[in-house]
Amino acid sequence: GFMICEECYMDCVAAAGNCPGCKEAYSAGSDTDDSVDEDDDDAISSSEERDQMPMTSMSKRFSMVHSIKMPMPSSNGNGGGKPADFDHARWLFETKGTYGYGNALWPKNEHGGGGNTAGATSGFVGIEEPPNFGARCRRPLTRKTSVSQAILSPYRMLIAIRLVALGFFLAWRIRHPNPDAMWLWALSVTCEVWFAFSWLLDSLPKLCPVNRSCDLDVLADRFELPTARNPKGRSDLPGIDVFVSTADPEKEPPLVTANTILSILAADYPVEKLACYLSDDGGALLTFEALAETASFARTWVPFCRKHGVEPRCPESYFGQKRDFLKNKVRLDFVRERRKVKREYDEFKVRVNSLTEAIRRRSDAYNAGEELRARRRLQEEAVAAGGALGAAPLAETGAVKGTWMSDGSQWPGTWLTGATDHARGDHAGIIQAMLAPPTSEPVLGGVPAESGALIDTTGVDIRLPMLVYVSREKRPGYDHNKKAGAMNALVRTSAIMSNGPFILNLDCDHYVHNSAALREGMCYMLDRGGDRVCYVQFPQRFEGIDPNDRYANHNLVFFDVAMRAMDGLQGPMYVGTGCIFRRTALYGFSPPRATEHHGWLGRKKIKLFLRKPTTGKKTDRESDRRR
Ligand SMILES: O=c1ccn([C@@H]2O[C@H](COP(=O)(O)OP(=O)(O)O[C@H]3O[C@H](CO)[C@@H](O)[C@H](O)[C@H]3O)[C@@H](O)[C@H]2O)c(=O)[nH]1
Numbered sequence: 001g002f003m004i005c006e007e008c009y010m011d012c013v014a015a016a017g018n019c020p021g022c023k024e025a026y027s028a029g030s031d032t033d034d035s036v037d038e039d040d041d042d043a044i045s046s047s048e049e050r051d052q053m054p055m056t057s058m059s060k061r062f063s064m065v066h067s068i069k070m071p072m073p074s075s076n077g078n079g080g081g082k083p084a085d086f087d088h089a090r091w092l093f094e095t096k097g098t099y100g101y102g103n104a105l106w107p108k109n110e111h112g113g114g115g116n117t118a119g120a121t122s123g124f125v126g127i128e129e130p131p132n133f134g135a136r137c138r139r140p141l142t143r144k145t146s147v148s149q150a151i152l153s154p155y156r157m158l159i160a161i162r163l164v165a166l167g168f169f170l171a172w173r174i175r176h177p178n179p180d181a182m183w184l185w186a187l188s189v190t191c192e193v194w195f196a197f198s199w200l201l202d203s204l205p206k207l208c209p210v211n212r213s214c215d216l217d218v219l220a221d222r223f224e225l226p227t228a229r230n231p232k233g234r235s236d237l238p239g240i241d242v243f244v245s246t247a248d249p250e251k252e253p254p255l256v257t258a259n260t261i262l263s264i265l266a267a268d269y270p271v272e273k274l275a276c277y278l279s280d281d282g283g284a285l286l287t288f289e290a291l292a293e294t295a296s297f298a299r300t301w302v303p304f305c306r307k308h309g310v311e312p313r314c315p316e317s318y319f320g321q322k323r324d325f326l327k328n329k330v331r332l333d334f335v336r337e338r339r340k341v342k343r344e345y346d347e348f349k350v351r352v353n354s355l356t357e358a359i360r361r362r363s364d365a366y367n368a369g370e371e372l373r374a375r376r377r378l379q380e381e382a383v384a385a386g387g388a389l390g391a392a393p394l395a396e397t398g399a400v401k402g403t404w405m406s407d408g409s410q411w412p413g414t415w416l417t418g419a420t421d422h423a424r425g426d427h428a429g430i431i432q433a434m435l436a437p438p439t440s441e442p443v444l445g446g447v448p449a450e451s452g453a454l455i456d457t458t459g460v461d462i463r464l465p466m467l468v469y470v471s472r473e474k475r476p477g478y479d480h481n482k483k484a485g486a487m488n489a490l491v492r493t494s495a496i497m498s499n500g501p502f503i504l505n506l507d508c509d510h511y512v513h514n515s516a517a518l519r520e521g522m523c524y525m526l527d528r529g530g531d532r533v534c535y536v537q538f539p540q541r542f543e544g545i546d547p548n549d550r551y552a553n554h555n556l557v558f559f560d561v562a563m564r565a566m567d568g569l570q571g572p573m574y575v576g577t578g579c580i581f582r583r584t585a586l587y588g589f590s591p592p593r594a595t596e597h598h599g600w601l602g603r604k605k606i607k608l609f610l611r612k613p614t615t616g617k618k619t620d621r622e623s624d625r626r627r
């Protein structure tokens with residue numbers, strides 16, 4: 001349960017309102033929160049009730065919800081009664097391979113292939129009714145807790161005092177002009193008023209910060225327990241596509257990118273629901289080959305993390321940790337396997353470091369061969385033409401020095417020596433899947449002797465998420481729009497390849513520190529009312545900077561104060577990285593609005609977003625009476 005003050009509780013019960021925690025209607029005759037998980041029958045009956053209720057404020061707010069609901073054949077025939085509270089989470093699951101809301105729709109029956117009018121309608125017919133996850137476990141996934149009054153009240157007092165003092169000061173300044181230097185006085189008063197105003201803008205939003213927490217157990221209960229339609233308890237969590245951007249292998253070393261990728265591949269999330277995309281704006285063969293090395297090292301690293309619950313799952317940070325790595329480790333083979341994996345990681349590092357040289361040497365060899373061949377051809381032509389020997393000696397063969405892949409073909413991206421079609425900002429697009437999408441059933445490893453693995457993976461799932469290398473096409477004269485352009489390209493690429501309903505983006509130097517982070521993000525997205533959440537921003541924490549933080553590099557004020565405070569207002573802002581997006585939110589739906597403006601110059605306002613859902617209460621009471 002959670003804390004609720006007596007007044008609010010009486011208020012809710014008296015008005016037959018909703019529980020502020022789980023947003024469910026209170027059932028009659030219950031006086032404690034425990035009644036929530038009393039029995040399942042109760043849950044089902046009340047959710048059926050909800051289905052008969054008129055459209056609630058929630059569903060009214062969303063154009064998106066309407067567009068999804070329209071083609072739903074199962075609810076109430078065609079139109080007529082409006083289905084109630086749209087449980088968005090039900091449409092995100094993929095256990096049975098039916099792709100729902102936010103995903104491409106792959107109709108089960110074949111006749112959708114026609115493509116034109118017939119395809120549009122039959123697509124929805126093939127979809128069966130999604131499961132009702134909310135009925136399984138009714139506890140809320142997330143909680144909002146306010147910051148304690150002991151901290152907040154003095155802070156608010158301080159702001160009030162400063163505001164008053166500021167008022168007095170400015171009044172005094174304005175009333176006491178300096179007649180000897182009027183322009184100086186006017187200028188400084190203007191500046192002071194401006195600074196006071198900007199301080200006010202900065203302080204007011206900080207008046208009501210909120211804390212949030214999420215409950216991973218509830219998430220597992222809701223989406224990962226076996227049910228009749230999902231007897232093996234395969235995870236019903238929605239897919240997440242993780243985007244990593246890198247631009248220049250010189251400035252952003254491939255090893256750093258590799259660590260980020262490894263932390264994503266090892267994240268604690270259903271493997272078949274996770275996909276990782278690396279966008280390489282440098283179009284560099286070095287990044288490509290480093291990613292291939294990373295994929296092969298991941299075969300050791302990821303099962304190791306899963307088996308021993310290693311944290312953080314970025315090898316560089318894990319092996320660099322100062323604290324005792326044996327803490328809470330009970331498996332006897334841990335020490336031996338850690339030593340093996342550490343050794344393997346060191347070798348992996350050396351392999352990645354040597355790639356630059358290897359690529360250069362390989363390219364030189366191929367280029368020399370090419371040149372030799374070209375020269376011979378020239379000579380033969382000259383001989384065939386007869387005479388004029390020595391007129392055009394060994395000089396121009398016209399061969400450009402290419403960069404070569406290990407399979408003996410030319411790299412389509414940028415070359416070490418720039419050439420047209422192979423330079424920065426002028427190269428073809430490349431998409432290469434480094435790790436194929438995993439099977440939907442777990443694949444368990446075995447003892448090293450049989451499986452050929454480095455460590456004993458008996459009983460450990462050894463599947464790896466899909467990993468894709470993407471370098472979008474760039475041409476001179478077309479602005480590639482840097483990271484934003486890269487993200488756009490990845491949104492499109494991933495829509496075709498995995499099409500997860502959620503997207504997490506990370507810079508190449510931002511690894512996932514907490515392996516449960518993706519699950520935590522999903523708590524916010526899948527909670528009741530979560531369909532109003534477009535994105536969940538994670539805070540950034542920094543490593544390798546001054547521990548005393550003399551220069552405020554940790555950005556604590558921003559991430560721990562300002563963002564929480566903005567959360568209390570309308571929500572934190574997107575800081576450009578480490579953010580889970582709802583895919584459809586990126587596809588250009590208008591955001592939900594508190595007030596809709598109609599009429600001449602938007603003068604007619606319709607409030608859609610009331611603090612106290614009075615309309616909701618009324619309908620509740622009506623349904624009560626009907627009962
Ligand atoms: O043409 C480009 C240029 C940059 N990037 C990537 O963009 C990210 C951020 O670029 P960086 O130069 O590292 O900027 P920072 O100032 O370190 O980044 C912060 O500020 C940026 C906005 O200014 C945000 O986009 C970042 O997420 C945020 O971490 C990196 O992963 C780059 O690889 C590209 O993908 N393509």
Ligand SMILES: [Mn+2]
Nearest residue numbers: 507508509510
């Ligand atoms: Mn950066």
